[in-house]
Amino acid sequence: MVLRLEIPPQLPDGMSSRELAQAAARGISNALKRHFRAKNQSAKHRNGMPRSNFWSKVADATQTTMEGNTAVVLVDHEGVLLHLDGGTIYPKAGRKALAIPLVAAVWDQNPREYDSAREKLSLVWPKGSRAGTLRDKTTGEAWYLLVAKANIPRDPGVVPADEELSQAGFEAMEALS
Amino acid sequence: MTAAEKILQKALVASHIDSSQWNSIQAALRDRAFFSSQVAQANILQGLRKMAADRASGVSASDARVAMREALKRLGHETPQELQGTIKDLYSKSRLDVIIKTNVAQARGFIDWMEANSPGAYAAFPAQEFLRVKAVKNPRGDWPKRWQKAGGKIFPGLRMIALKDDPVWVKLSVFDNPFPPFDWGSGMGLEDIGRKEAVKLGLIDDKELSKRVAKKREEKPVGFNGKLQAELPMKDDSPEAAKLKAVFGDLVRIDNGVAKWRPEILKETVMTGKNFEIDIGVPDSRLLEKLASQPSTAGFAEAIKGKPLTIDQTWRDTKASNGGTHIKHFKPNKKQPSDIPLVEEDFEMVPSMWRNPSRVLKLRSDLFSCELDAFDGSTYVMQISIAEGSPKFWTFFKTKNPTSKKIARGNLSPTDGGPKAVREASHSRRTANIIA
Numbered sequence: 001m002v003l004r005l006e007i008p009p010q011l012p013d014g015m016s017s018r019e020l021a022q023a024a025a026r027g028i029s030n031a032l033k034r035h036f037r038a039k040n041q042s043a044k045h046r047n048g049m050p051r052s053n054f055w056s057k058v059a060d061a062t063q064t065t066m067e068g069n070t071a072v073v074l075v076d077h078e079g080v081l082l083h084l085d086g087g088t089i090y091p092k093a094g095r096k097a098l099a100i101p102l103v104a105a106v107w108d109q110n111p112r113e114y115d116s117a118r119e120k121l122s123l124v125w126p127k128g129s130r131a132g133t134l135r136d137k138t139t140g141e142a143w144y145l146l147v148a149k150a151n152i153p154r155d156p157g158v159v160p161a162d163e164e165l166s167q168a169g170f171e172a173m174e175a176l177s
Numbered sequence: 178m179t180a181a182e183k184i185l186q187k188a189l190v191a192s193h194i195d196s197s198q199w200n201s202i203q204a205a206l207r208d209r210a211f212f213s214s215q216v217a218q219a220n221i222l223q224g225l226r227k228m229a230a231d232r233a234s235g236v237s238a239s240d241a242r243v244a245m246r247e248a249l250k251r252l253g254h255e256t257p258q259e260l261q262g263t264i265k266d267l268y269s270k271s272r273l274d275v276i277i278k279t280n281v282a283q284a285r286g287f288i289d290w291m292e293a294n295s296p297g298a299y300a301a302f303p304a305q306e307f308l309r310v311k312a313v314k315n316p317r318g319d320w321p322k323r324w325q326k327a328g329g330k331i332f333p334g335l336r337m338i339a340l341k342d343d344p345v346w347v348k349l350s351v352f353d354n355p356f357p358p359f360d361w362g363s364g365m366g367l368e369d370i371g372r373k374e375a376v377k378l379g380l381i382d383d384k385e386l387s388k389r390v391a392k393k394r395e396e397k398p399v400g401f402n403g404k405l406q407a408e409l410p411m412k413d414d415s416p417e418a419a420k421l422k423a424v425f426g427d428l429v430r431i432d433n434g435v436a437k438w439r440p441e442i443l444k445e446t447v448m449t450g451k452n453f454e455i456d457i458g459v460p461d462s463r464l465l466e467k468l469a470s471q472p473s474t475a476g477f478a479e480a481i482k483g484k485p486l487t488i489d490q491t492w493r494d495t496k497a498s499n500g501g502t503h504i505k506h507f508k509p510n511k512k513q514p515s516d517i518p519l520v521e522e523d524f525e526m527v528p529s530m531w532r533n534p535s536r537v538l539k540l541r542s543d544l545f546s547c548e549l550d551a552f553d554g555s556t557y558v559m560q561i562s563i564a565e566g567s568p569k570f571w572t573f574f575k576t577k578n579p580t581s582k583k584i585a586r587g588n589l590s591p592t593d594g595g596p597k598a599v600r601e602a603s604h605s606r607r608t609a610n611i612i613a
Contacts, residue, residue, distance in 0.1 A: 018297065019295075019296050019297030019300065020297060021297065022295045022296065022297025022298045022301075023298060023300060023301035025292075026293070026295075026297070026298035026301060026302055026369065027301060027302075029292075030302070030368070030369050034368070037310055037311075040311065051312060053311055053312070056310065056311040059310070060282070060285050060366075061180075061285065063285070063288050063289055063292060064292045064298070065178070065292065066295070076179060076180065077235070078235035079235075108238055108239060109239050109242075109270070110237070110239040110240070110243075112239070112240075112243050113239055113242060113243055113270075171371075172301040172302070172371070173301070175300065175301040175302075175371055175372040175373065176297065176300050176301060
């Protein structure tokens, strides 16, 4: 996800537009990071499962860069646009379903990581059902939920309002005057 | 620069040393190098670096680990039984995650630090606060003590704040970096403090701030040419130089007061298109042992022992037997579809092939080949000529179908113990004739 910011031409006080752009971009980047970190704090997570810290990682992936005199604020994290606009996640090519971990032991591992997945896990997919599970053969415990796709609803709160970001940018530029 | 680019720019440093020894090397060199404790094979390191860069680009950690384990299997890497499942096991989730998380976090921290210290950003936000930015399983409770020990001041509300260029940041970090992460698996990070608040806290006044901003305008940003030079000012007879040489041997060269990683020198020089000459060093004992172990190649071991390999531009400009020059190895070749076009990073493998290749083969009485298996299933091939007495770099390319595989399939006869007349090999330039 890329936000692009352009700053007006050089002001009479001698400050270059490049430095204004750097300051504004930094101000906006800081506002985004605070927002993502707060979102991470309030994010729900399933009982017994480790926190994914998804929004904290998004904050970490927020950076600024300069292209000439144009400041670019970049949120270099896959998935952010999906939450911003909403969308559907489908399995990658060659895979038949998304595997969603249900137990803490496998929370950030897909079934392909198990050499012995075929020996350890059995596939249970009732006919006509939209979802199946991969279950421990010994205990019957469901380790993964299998679905053909996952819908991600649009979340307008992914980023702060434009006014808030503009304000953060202007306040940073004011510090240079 | 993205985090993935930052990771891919790091020079591969394959070594038997462990993390504690690595941490004694200057931070400036460590920051430019990709290293993993006791991983001495450059081809494995190349795969680990790609894994970390892929993760930084958005590949899931799980997919990145799966790809790396497949690469390790292809390269025949085995973990001793007593170490399996431990942090010393390259196949283990814990080891791969440490490599991924540390490299991605440090790359991101570095990029943010560069931008935070640009003149405009610094003028608006000259200070930063050290605080917890993410929850971790076992948070360390001793950060305020460590902060003070590093020379930091605690402000009301137990706030740990300092100017961005305060030496406290380097002293606070176990990695000696002025940017996060400051410790392994740490949830502590930074938040900018604006000019007004920094002045109010007494950290700086407007006059001093103007001076520092002016200084930042003069400073060249790190990597301003888009590349990070893996080099550091160093005197050849200094204790630091002695330590580097003791640890890395010929992987590091100190020339004209600058310490550089050899693989980096080669990588950058070859691609300039200009004339060059680089001394790769004398052959490693492991290469000599491999050559000596086969009757067909034993003579080469004697021929090259103690003699340095020099690479210059002639190999690139030399005519190839089937047309064009060797510069064609950098482009797709319809006549050799199994060849993979070379990129800059491939030259990092050359010193490793001179130290410990996967295989050696006799091609002619005055020419032998070193093959090194790459993490992606292809093979690097370096051919060395001894026609002039000293080892001479003849050619270098990357292929999915090296000579050793052709021999294994019976397409070519091995020259070991009784050469047979077979068809001219259509693949390699100088390997064309294997004649009885």
